[in-house]
Amino acid sequence: MAALSGQRRLERRWGLLMALPAILGFVIFTAGPMVASLVFSLSDWKVGGSLEYAGLDNYARLGGDDLFWQSLGSTTYYTLGAVPLVMIVSFAVAMLLNQKVRGLAVWRTVFYLPTLVPAIANVVLWIWIFNPDFGLLNSLLRQGGLPGGMWIYGESTAIPSLIIMSTWGFGNTMVIFLAGLQGVPRHLYEAVSIDGGGPWHRFWHVTLPMMTPTIFYNLVVGVIGTFQVFNQAYVMTEGGPNNATLFYVYYLFRKAFRESEMGYASALAWVLFMIIMVVTFLMFRNARRWVYYEMAGAR
Amino acid sequence: MRRRDLFRMGGLTALGAAAAACGGGGGGAGAPGAVELQFMYWGSTFEQKAVNKMLQAFERSKPGRKVKPLFTPDEYDVKLNTLVAGGRVPDVGYVPMAMSFRLGEQGKLVNLFPYLKKYPQLAGYLPDAYLWSGQDNLHGVATANEIELLWYSKSAVAEAGIAPPPADAANAWTWDQLVENAYKLTVDQNGRHPDESGFDPKQVRQFGISSSITYGAAWYGFLRGNGGDIADEQGRKCLLDAPEAIEVFQNLQDLVYKHRVAPGPGQLAATGDDVPGTNILLKTKRVAMVVDGHWSLLDMNESKVDYGIGVLPKYGEPFTASQVAGASAVFAGTKHVEEAVELFAFHIDPRYVDLYQQGLWMPQEKKYYEDQAAIDSWTKNAAHPQEFRTAVVDYARDHGVPDFRNRLKNLSAISSDLLTPALQELETGKRSAAEVLKEVAPKITAQLQGWHHTQEL
Numbered sequence: 001m002a003a004l005s006g007q008r009r010l011e012r013r014w015g016l017l018m019a020l021p022a023i024l025g026f027v028i029f030t031a032g033p034m035v036a037s038l039v040f041s042l043s044d045w046k047v048g049g050s051l052e053y054a055g056l057d058n059y060a061r062l063g064g065d066d067l068f069w070q071s072l073g074s075t076t077y078y079t080l081g082a083v084p085l086v087m088i089v090s091f092a093v094a095m096l097l098n099q100k101v102r103g104l105a106v107w108r109t110v111f112y113l114p115t116l117v118p119a120i121a122n123v124v125l126w127i128w129i130f131n132p133d134f135g136l137l138n139s140l141l142r143q144g145g146l147p148g149g150m151w152i153y154g155e156s157t158a159i160p161s162l163i164i165m166s167t168w169g170f171g172n173t174m175v176i177f178l179a180g181l182q183g184v185p186r187h188l189y190e191a192v193s194i195d196g197g198g199p200w201h202r203f204w205h206v207t208l209p210m211m212t213p214t215i216f217y218n219l220v221v222g223v224i225g226t227f228q229v230f231n232q233a234y235v236m237t238e239g240g241p242n243n244a245t246l247f248y249v250y251y252l253f254r255k256a257f258r259e260s261e262m263g264y265a266s267a268l269a270w271v272l273f274m275i276i277m278v279v280t281f282l283m284f285r286n287a288r289r290w291v292y293y294e295m296a297g298a299r
Numbered sequence: 300m301r302r303r304d305l306f307r308m309g310g311l312t313a314l315g316a317a318a319a320a321c322g323g324g325g326g327g328a329g330a331p332g333a334v335e336l337q338f339m340y341w342g343s344t345f346e347q348k349a350v351n352k353m354l355q356a357f358e359r360s361k362p363g364r365k366v367k368p369l370f371t372p373d374e375y376d377v378k379l380n381t382l383v384a385g386g387r388v389p390d391v392g393y394v395p396m397a398m399s400f401r402l403g404e405q406g407k408l409v410n411l412f413p414y415l416k417k418y419p420q421l422a423g424y425l426p427d428a429y430l431w432s433g434q435d436n437l438h439g440v441a442t443a444n445e446i447e448l449l450w451y452s453k454s455a456v457a458e459a460g461i462a463p464p465p466a467d468a469a470n471a472w473t474w475d476q477l478v479e480n481a482y483k484l485t486v487d488q489n490g491r492h493p494d495e496s497g498f499d500p501k502q503v504r505q506f507g508i509s510s511s512i513t514y515g516a517a518w519y520g521f522l523r524g525n526g527g528d529i530a531d532e533q534g535r536k537c538l539l540d541a542p543e544a545i546e547v548f549q550n551l552q553d554l555v556y557k558h559r560v561a562p563g564p565g566q567l568a569a570t571g572d573d574v575p576g577t578n579i580l581l582k583t584k585r586v587a588m589v590v591d592g593h594w595s596l597l598d599m600n601e602s603k604v605d606y607g608i609g610v611l612p613k614y615g616e617p618f619t620a621s622q623v624a625g626a627s628a629v630f631a632g633t634k635h636v637e638e639a640v641e642l643f644a645f646h647i648d649p650r651y652v653d654l655y656q657q658g659l660w661m662p663q664e665k666k667y668y669e670d671q672a673a674i675d676s677w678t679k680n681a682a683h684p685q686e687f688r689t690a691v692v693d694y695a696r697d698h699g700v701p702d703f704r705n706r707l708k709n710l711s712a713i714s715s716d717l718l719t720p721a722l723q724e725l726e727t728g729k730r731s732a733a734e735v736l737k738e739v740a741p742k743i744t745a746q747l748q749g750w751h752h753t754q755e756l
Contacts, residue, residue, distance in 0.1 A: 047384045259711055
């Protein structure tokens with residue numbers, strides 16, 4: 001017994017030591033800054049100035065800030081467009097890649113490849129695709145005799161353009177769907193076939209219900225991710241034209257680092273954090289109704 | 300286009316990675332007794348070379364001084380803000396104009412007022428060059444006196460068979476003359492002009508003119524020339540909804556959508572938002588005439604463009620925005636104030652710095668616009684074309700109006716939250732200038748906090 005507890009002690013010590021880099025990383029780079037930003041959000045701190053307690057002033061100011069509402073609206077619009085579109089496209093492609101076809105590995109690689117393109121290279125590519133004068137999209141439309149669009153340069157088309165662009169990086173979501181599809185038990189499909197069901201029945205009564213946990217996971221991760229959309233606004237549109245693509249995190253960035261209003265920007269950050277938390281909570285609440293777990297009690 | 304405002308002094312879209320902007324606040328590294336200073340700046344790759352040469356000249360002329368250049372071509376305000384927040388500011392450097400007033404008010408920049416006696420060359424500046432954040436608190440100066448000009452491609456003008464844009468203010472084109480000539484200079488892929496039937500606005504080979512709607516310095520001369528301004532004398536009421544202002548902006552919008560002689564948003568961009576430099580636009584004859592700052596001269600010469608310089612078209616008065624530049628300042632965090640001020644005085648002194656002869660900068664000292672020998676000292680060389688004297692030196696001295704971006708309080712918030720979005724809307728051509736400006740002007744009024752302090756020396 002003494003030997004065992006000695007080993008346990010050893011394990012505990014070493015375990016803690018091994019986990020230390022991760023713990024330190026979390027404390028220094030995540031928890032610390034979070035606490036700091038909470039403190040900043042209660043102050044009127046501007047870079048270079050002194051930190052003075054301002055209570056909930058920053059939070060009160062949010063309500064009357066048109067751009068706060070505008071950025072929240074743009075971000076929600078983008079989320080509502082991009083998340084379903086990416087989910088549908090990646091689910092469909094995952095289904096195709098779940099078939100027994102020749103060159104499967106090649107296809108899977110091809111569809112995953114865009115995910116590996118660095119974010120900025122990706123953005124530069126799409127800037128060219130969207131160019132109203134000599135971009136790929138308008139050239140194709142012109143050849144088909146259709147009028148071209150202003151894409152990211154038009155106020156009403158900017159967010160839809162970015163939503164279209166978001167499907168480009170569906171590879172990660174697709175891989176998760178693919179893994180989920182491969183976990184669907186064969187015998188359920190066989191049962192449907194024996195009962196005389198066709199492909200639609202197999203999809204509707206087996207694939208979809210069995211996939212709900214995966215769909216749910218991708219939904220939550222997708223919503224959290226798109227609420228924090230930033231790169232496109234930062235590199236492609238700078239929030240324009242006329243604030244059409246002023247996404248929440250970009251607005252926050254602008255307040256913090258261009259206008260140096262760290263206090264206000266920190267309040268923006270905390271409000272976003274709370275919004276995401278509430279939305280995620282609601283999704284979990286709602287999930288009980290439509291997500292099916294085969295193993296009872298698993299969540 | 301918005302971010303570009305900050306980096307307009309560079310002309311070229313800045314390339315290359317930033318030098319790591321982290322270092323001690325000018326700690327005395329190296330030999331004992333040696334003072335190491337840090338100089339932070341932005342600019343094009345040509346400007347980078349020129350500034351580094353200036354810093355080396357400083358080291359040679361002052362033994363025991365070392366200067367570490369911190370070249371930061373992109374996201375300058377973000378990086379500088381981060382350094383200020385971290386308490387690791389450089390000793391001397393460029394500061395984006397609006398930010399300089401904030402830092403000045405916060406006491407983060409050394410007050411240069413007491414040093415004017417020690418460095419008399421700093422005391423003879425054009426009055427608009429001084430940046431005050433309160434009575435007797437001189438937190439910096441505009442790095443160079445830059446003005447807006449009408450650059451053109453000589454061969455495009457010759458091909459169109461028109462007289463080149465006038466190079467002296469007395470003979471400046473009227474707006475109508477500008478439009479008329481821009482028609483002749485605009486050509487689609489089939490060689491048609493916008494006033495000919497069959498002209499294809501989607502396939503324009505050469506645009507007649509490019510004059511930015513979103514870039515304040517480009518239109519401020521027009522606005523003032525037409526008797527308007529951005530705000531009233533108290534700086535408390537926005538005047539962009541006045542008829543004079545509406546006329547100026549409607550004319551700019553009409554260049555794109557009515558006359559079709561100017562590019563709309565996205566039409567010049569090769570990759571994204573950053574429009575190629577004026578030197579590239581003229582050299583490739585994508586555009587025949589461009590309204591841009593004097594600083595383009597360096598890049599124009601470096602890339603061997605066949606360019607000419609004209610004055611801007613006039614409304615009532617032939618005005619152009621002057622002092623279109625960032626600020627230069629000494630940071631209060633420096634451990635070596637005296638040496639830092641010494642470097643500050645050096646880095647903008649035409650006697651030691653060849654950025655003036657090379658065409659990047661225009662001097663701030665009055666004598667370089669008034670005294671013949673002093674004028675010759677920076678303009679009599681191959682980088683400055685014949686018309687430079689009337690089109691730039693005389694034009695700046697007699698017809699410059701200081702850029703409102705150096706003078707209006709709270710401008711960075713007004714600009715990013717209200718003004719730029721409104722001007723972008725104008726640029727997309729969906730609504731007229733009257734509609735857009737009447738809507739935004741009261742909102743800007745609500746954010747106005749007056750003009751910055753100014754005083755006589």
